[in-house]
Amino acid sequence: MALESNDPLDRLWKEYSLAFRDFDDLTLARWLAQTLGQLEGKSWRLSHPLLGAYRLGAQAGHERQIWHKRLVTPPSAYLESPCCRAPSLPLLTRDVRESGLLCQHCSETLVTFEDIPGEVRPDVETWAAQYAPVHAVAHWDDRQRKSAGNYDRAYENAAQDAERLLARAGNELAPKLLNHFPTMVWEDHDECLEVRPEDIPAER
């Protein structure tokens, strides 16, 4: 969600984010802290509207250094992030092996892959290793596409595999990570394979 992007969706999100411009620092800090309390104890789709609103507020808060000002005390379950001192709110993505779990406030690495608790790290590693070749189909070069014969079918199969893998992230991995973090967010789309949140089966 880069703000300088010309992508129409990014522009729309930037427009949404203007709502937080009218919040003064204390109001924004209180809103973030209260919302963290309401998010606590669950894993959330990245596409969930409540999470989307929180992420916009969190980005505004990051730009305004809200958490450095110590205006409010966030819910105690959330430890301070080493990256930006905001409360820890990790995002699981398909890039977890390279980037770890990402901070929802500053978008940097919040927890490196090596620091993911050992109880769940092997499952995350297996999942990411299964996801990588599936995602790679979207980025095949001409030679690879030709050797596949029917690339449209290969792409469609990869998209279906990605739907299953993303559902596993939401239904299995995020709940396990939730044993170690007060709240988890998981990425529920794959833009390169055109997998949308609504394509991923709901949590049981």
Ligand SMILES: [Zn+2]
């Ligand atoms: Zn951060």
